[in-house]
Amino acid sequence: MTGPRALSTEGSPRGRKRGSHSLEAVLSAAVALLDEAGAPALTFRALAARLGTGVGTIYWYVSNKEELLDRATDHAIGGVLALVEAQPESDDPIADLRAMAITLFDAIVDRPWLSAYFMRNTDVQGNSLRLYEKLGQQTLRLDLTPRQRFHAVSAVTGVVVGTAADLGVEAPQEVLDGHVDRDAYLGRFVEQWRSLDGAEFPFVQQIADEFAGHDDRDQFLAALELTLSGLRLQAGTR
Amino acid sequence: MTGPRALSTEGSPRGRKRGSHSLEAVLSAAVALLDEAGAPALTFRALAARLGTGVGTIYWYVSNKEELLDRATDHAIGGVLALVEAQPESDDPIADLRAMAITLFDAIVDRPWLSAYFMRNTDVQGNSLRLYEKLGQQTLRLDLTPRQRFHAVSAVTGVVVGTAADLGVEAPQEVLDGHVDRDAYLGRFVEQWRSLDGAEFPFVQQIADEFAGHDDRDQFLAALELTLSGLRLQAGTR
DNA sequence: TTCCACTATCGAACGTCGTTCGTTACGGCG
DNA sequence: CGCCGTAACGAACGACGTTCGATAGTGGAA
Numbered sequence: 001m002t003g004p005r006a007l008s009t010e011g012s013p014r015g016r017k018r019g020s021h022s023l024e025a026v027l028s029a030a031v032a033l034l035d036e037a038g039a040p041a042l043t044f045r046a047l048a049a050r051l052g053t054g055v056g057t058i059y060w061y062v063s064n065k066e067e068l069l070d071r072a073t074d075h076a077i078g079g080v081l082a083l084v085e086a087q088p089e090s091d092d093p094i095a096d097l098r099a100m101a102i103t104l105f106d107a108i109v110d111r112p113w114l115s116a117y118f119m120r121n122t123d124v125q126g127n128s129l130r131l132y133e134k135l136g137q138q139t140l141r142l143d144l145t146p147r148q149r150f151h152a153v154s155a156v157t158g159v160v161v162g163t164a165a166d167l168g169v170e171a172p173q174e175v176l177d178g179h180v181d182r183d184a185y186l187g188r189f190v191e192q193w194r195s196l197d198g199a200e201f202p203f204v205q206q207i208a209d210e211f212a213g214h215d216d217r218d219q220f221l222a223a224l225e226l227t228l229s230g231l232r233l234q235a236g237t238r
Numbered sequence: 239m240t241g242p243r244a245l246s247t248e249g250s251p252r253g254r255k256r257g258s259h260s261l262e263a264v265l266s267a268a269v270a271l272l273d274e275a276g277a278p279a280l281t282f283r284a285l286a287a288r289l290g291t292g293v294g295t296i297y298w299y300v301s302n303k304e305e306l307l308d309r310a311t312d313h314a315i316g317g318v319l320a321l322v323e324a325q326p327e328s329d330d331p332i333a334d335l336r337a338m339a340i341t342l343f344d345a346i347v348d349r350p351w352l353s354a355y356f357m358r359n360t361d362v363q364g365n366s367l368r369l370y371e372k373l374g375q376q377t378l379r380l381d382l383t384p385r386q387r388f389h390a391v392s393a394v395t396g397v398v399v400g401t402a403a404d405l406g407v408e409a410p411q412e413v414l415d416g417h418v419d420r421d422a423y424l425g426r427f428v429e430q431w432r433s434l435d436g437a438e439f440p441f442v443q444q445i446a447d448e449f450a451g452h453d454d455r456d457q458f459l460a461a462l463e464l465t466l467s468g469l470r471l472q473a474g475t476r
Numbered sequence: 477t478t479c480c481a482c483t484a485t486c487g488a489a490c491g492t493c494g495t496t497c498g499t500t501a502c503g504g505c506g
Numbered sequence: 507c508g509c510c511g512t513a514a515c516g517a518a519c520g521a522c523g524t525t526c527g528a529t530a531g532t533g534g535a536a
Contacts, residue, residue: 043493054515056497065494116354119404125430129442136441148460149441150448154401155461162400163392166357192363203374203387204367210388222386223393226468233467281522292486294526303523479536485529493522500515506508 023061023071025051030072034113042068073117077127080107084134093141094232097156098224100135105160105220112168118161132157142235152231159227160220167216186212261299261309263289268310272351280307311355315365318345322372331379332470335394336462338373343398343458350406356399370395380473390469397465398458405454424450 029050033042044065048055062068083103090096108114121128135156139149193201193208267288271280282303286293300306321341328334346352359366373394377387431439431446 044495045493048515055495056516057514059495060513129439133439133442136445140441140444146444147448150445150452151457151460152464153441153445154404154457155397155464158397158400158404158461159393159465160400161404162396162398165403166392166396166399201367201371203378203391204371206378206384207374207388207391210385214388219389219392222389223396223465226390226393226472227397227461227464228468229471230464230466230468233471234464282524283522286486293524294487295485297524298484477536480534481532482534483530483532485531487528488526490525491523494520496519497517498515501513503510503512505510 026058026061027072027075030068031076034072035111039113039116069117070121073114073121074126074128076107076111076114077118077131080104081127081131081134084131093138094228097135097138098228100138101156101160101224102221104131105164108160108164108168109216115161115165115168144235148234155227155231159223163220163223167219264296264299265310265313268306269314272310273349277351277354307355308359311352311359312364312366314345314349314352315356315369318342319365319369319372322369331376332466335373335376336466338376339394339398339462342369343402346399346402346406347454353399353403353406382473386472393465393469397461401458401461405457
């Protein structure tokens, strides 16, 4: 055998001699490493050290790093899914869609490494699919064609991931570590942008001030709102 | 000295003994490697071999891999910028915005590696900034507040990059190599999706057929249209 | 001419990474 | 007891990014 293939069948935790390893423990430790210091911190050696095992052991539960990342991502998405499923359903599908998108966005902001792997995860049975389903179910309540529903969901996830990736990556290591103040970091850009030629860069100059005091969340909410109002318009005119 | 710092001052190509290296040549070769086999193919050793030099030489033009990727990305964006600047301006700013977004999308589809590095590129003076400016200039022609303009541009780029990244990553190596037919690859998902429990996954089931015959470009255009119609609504109601 | 600083090039060497593989050990079953 | 499936382990391998000392060619100053 090459290892356990089924994810959900984590059956019968019978007694083990040392450190209850199991896939669950591996994934939790992987997510913890990712949370603490981002993607580069997740190495097989670091993971083995944290689990108190050897590197070879991890390969028993996971066949390579790609699968490790996929499973860790799905593990994290599971938390998002739980939040989304706990959300009460209102009488406005678009409002519910908004709430779900915001929940997903917040999760990615919390875990910037998610943005890079969220879409790479093509695992067909998993929490990502369930989340996709949850979003789609809201479009079922709208007067749309199946194709429009399909496009609507991909548009919403596109906005969430696109914006979150943009913002998450925007902050370099020095800011994440707290060594450099975020406002000071943004200030550098504002200063450079303001000093540009006004004839050649009229937009960037006008925007510099907005950028100085901008809030990532507002930026995302505005982008989401454009998509959702477009969707509402579409649902009303059929 | 630690190397040439200025990007644009590629002055006086005087005669050199062997292989006219220069930053320009390094970047072109890097982009070529990325185009041919994606991000993992771009290594310092492969790049040196292609240029007929040693690995150390590349570090004379570029201080590390991150900078190499940033500059290579900016190099590629330069091509997009040229296309965007060549576009004639119509009397409808939103139509022009759409055309620019499509140009950018097509470029990313052509070069999937761009999606991963497009946003990471925080280089303040560069083609990315100029492209950002070009998009923003269209919003200057709309009746919006500066903040709304700022949000509009970030929404559009978010949709483009988010969707392009989704679609670009969707195709694994086997499809890129042509070993597996794209329709057959998509068919696997459709089959699995259709076999799901209809009570638990009503949306995914309904969407499976759409997914089978779907076109990436249409999917993007639909998402973009939602954002743009939301923007048009916003510009009209102020 | 000689000298020196600058520009540019080179590849061996270092440490880290993902991954492989031979080996060991335990527990239940015939 | 011997066997087999499960689980664990870490040395070793090749590839990677990066560093560094050595080595020229060039142009101006002395």
